[in-house]
Every structure is written in structure tokens, then in C-alpha cells.
Amino acid sequence: MNERDIIQYITNLAPNRGEGVVQGIGDDCAVIGKDGNSVWLLTMDTLVEKVHFDRKWHPPELLGRKSISVNVSDVAAMGGKPLFVLLSVGLPQSFDKEWFSAFSEGIAQGCRDYGCILIGGDTVCSPGGYSFTVTVIGEIEKEHVLYRSNASPGDEIWVSGWLGHAAAGLEIFSRGIDIGGQQFQPLLNAHLNPEARTQLGLELGRCGVVSSMMDLSDGLATDLAHLCKRSKVKGEIFADRLPLSAPLSRAADILDLSPAMLAVNGGEDYELLFTAPPDAAVTVEQIGQACVLDLYRVGRIRQGSGVVLLTADEQNNVREQKIAYGGFDHFGSDIT
Numbered sequence: 001m002n003e004r005d006i007i008q009y010i011t012n013l014a015p016n017r018g019e020g021v022v023q024g025i026g027d028d029c030a031v032i033g034k035d036g037n038s039v040w041l042l043t044m045d046t047l048v049e050k051v052h053f054d055r056k057w058h059p060p061e062l063l064g065r066k067s068i069s070v071n072v073s074d075v076a077a078m079g080g081k082p083l084f085v086l087l088s089v090g091l092p093q094s095f096d097k098e099w100f101s102a103f104s105e106g107i108a109q110g111c112r113d114y115g116c117i118l119i120g121g122d123t124v125c126s127p128g129g130y131s132f133t134v135t136v137i138g139e140i141e142k143e144h145v146l147y148r149s150n151a152s153p154g155d156e157i158w159v160s161g162w163l164g165h166a167a168a169g170l171e172i173f174s175r176g177i178d179i180g181g182q183q184f185q186p187l188l189n190a191h192l193n194p195e196a197r198t199q200l201g202l203e204l205g206r207c208g209v210v211s212s213m214m215d216l217s218d219g220l221a222t223d224l225a226h227l228c229k230r231s232k233v234k235g236e237i238f239a240d241r242l243p244l245s246a247p248l249s250r251a252a253d254i255l256d257l258s259p260a261m262l263a264v265n266g267g268e269d270y271e272l273l274f275t276a277p278p279d280a281a282v283t284v285e286q287i288g289q290a291c292v293l294d295l296y297r298v299g300r301i302r303q304g305s306g307v308v309l310l311t312a313d314e315q316n317n318v319r320e321q322k323i324a325y326g327g328f329d330h331f332g333s334d335i336t
């Protein structure tokens with residue numbers, strides 16, 4: 001059973017539709033009716049020690065902020081404004097008080113940075129190390145919600161910011177190598193302290209020209225596959241349009257990894273992935289400039305299914321490589 005099978009199994013058993021539920025399982029957030037004009041957005045993510053973070057290299061205050069950011073990112077991914085936070089804390093019997101106090105500072109900082117109020121949660125003793133579950137509740141006008149399910153053939157595929165940074169940062173930390181220098185700081189930061197694209201998400205939701213959106217948590221290959229599946233379309237990524245930064249290319253060289261594969265399969269970038277028709281490009285570019293973020297057109301939506309990476313060789317022959325669901329899966333040896 002992989003992650004998708006597990007979600008499907010539970011969904012089949014539990015009541016999952018009903019009054020007030022505008023969108024249940026299957027998008028970045030659940031969407032619940034609030035009043036005539038607006039809806040609530042609800043999302044939850046868990047960070048588990050040794051799975052999502054390692055206390056050897058992750059400063060606790062940055063981990064606290066990250067646990068807020070990764071949830072806020074899901075609200076941004078629907079075009080919404082984050083408002084409230086619930087936090088459940090799992091700590092070992094004899095936990096490190098100093099570490100936890102710095103972690104709590106990070107939670108507080110994240111709440112301040114994104115304009116959220118901490119409204120409740122839970123605290124439990126954990127026999128298996130530290131774990132943190134955060135729920136973020138946001139809101140948005142009903143007509144501005146951006147779902148994964150509305151991409152159409154002909155739309156262009158966009159991403160905000162560099163891809164693969166967080167995966168490269170994690171790789172550097174987990175191999176325990178010192179590749180030195182300030183030049184790799186953006187990669188390390190992307191893993192330690194990602195920034196949720198809240199302003200960009202809001203603007204893209206309001207502009208009325210974006211057809212679908214989600215955030216990049218599991219890698220472009222996997223996340224675009226989710227979006228394409230929900231929209232019943234095929235996604236094509238042009239390898240030569242992938243936004244690969246100079247630090248990523250240099251680090252990939254040292255790590256003996258392909259920068260393109262880090263960008264396509266690497267998780268936790270928390271950039272936004274969205275689609276819009278070609279005539280929306282000027283509007284999208286303007287929003288990027290207003291948010292001081294570079295936005296990249298990396299592909300297009302076609303009729304069909306799955307996700308492919310298109311690479312042209314020197315003779316301009318285009319090779320099509322299937323990449324759907326190539327990213328991280330918690331139970332994933334059977335992912336193809």
C-alpha cells in the first residue's frame with residue numbers, strides 16, 4: 001500500500017460528503033461553507049523526527065517556523081488567507097526543555113509572520129521521539145478558491161521560484177558533508193526554513209485568470225500528477241525550462257546528482273504550481289513582479305493523462321519520459 005492507497009482505503013470507509021462540505025479529501029485543503037460569500041480552508045500536516053526532520057542539523061526555532069509554513073502553504077495553494085493555528089505536540093518523557101523552548105519561539109514567529117492566531121491543540125507523551133501536528137484554518141471568498149481540478153488542455157504550467165533547493169539542502173545535511181561556503185545557503189535555508197507563498201497565492205486567487213493551483217510539497221513530478229489526475233488531463237514539462245539555480249547546479253555536481261532530477265523529484269520546495277491559459281501570461285507576470293517573485297512557465301497541459309518530461313537532443317528529437325509520481329512517498333517502494 002502506498003500513500004494514495006491508504007488515503008483511498010480510509011476515504012471508502014468513512015462518510016466523506018455532506019452538508020457544508022464544498023471540497024473534501026483530494027485537494028490542498030478541505031473547503032467548508034462559511035457564509036454566503038466565503039468558505040473556510042482547513043489543512044493538517046505532521047512533522048516526525050527522523051522522517052521530516054533531524055535534530056542534529058535542524059535548529060529548533062527554524063523547525064517551529066517550518067511546521068507553521070508547510071501548513072500555511074496549503075492555504076496559500078488554494079488562494080486563501082491563513083487565520084488560525086492548532087498545534088499538537090508529541091514529546092519524549094524526558095524532553096530537552098531548552099530545545100522545546102526554542103521550537104516554541106519558532107511557532108510563535110511563524111504565527112506572527114503569517115498573521116495567524118494560535119487557538120488550541122494537544123500535548124502528548126511520545127515513546128518514539130518528537131512529532132508535531134499543525135492544523136491551519138484559513139478563509140477565502142467562495143469565487144476565488146483555486147482547486148487542483150480545473151486545468152484544461154492548452155493551459156500553461158507555472159511554478160514560482162527555484163525548484164530542487166530543499167531536496168539539495170536535505171541531501172547536503174543528511175550526507176553530513178561540508179561543501180562549504182555561503183553559496184549553498186539558499187539550498188540549506190530552503191530545507192530548514194521554507195517560505196509559504198501567501199501573498200502570491202492570494203493574488204493568483206483574486207486575479208481570475210488562473211485555472212488550477214496547488215503547492216509543491218512532494219516534488220513537481222508527484223504534485224503535477226495529482227493535479228493532472230484531478231483535472232483529467234496530461235502534463236508536459238519542458239526539461240530546458242526547469243528553473244535550475246546556479247547554487248543547485250554546483251551542489252548537484254558535488255553531490256553527483258542531476259539538477260533536473262532534484263528539481264523534478266525533490267520535495268518540500270513549497271513553491272506554488274499553477275495553470276493558466278496562454279493569454280493570461282501578462283497578468284501572471286505582473287503578479288509575480290508585484291510579489292517580487294520570479295514565475296516560470298515550465299510546461300503545458302494536454303488532453304490525456306499522466307506527466308511527462310520532454311527533453312530535446314542536439315538533433316532536436318524530443319524524448320518523452322514518464323515522470324508521474326516520481327517524488328517522495330512515505331510507503332513508497334511500489335511507486336512507479
Ligand SMILES: [Mg+2]
Binds near residue numbers: 028074077214216217
Ligand atoms: Mg499541498
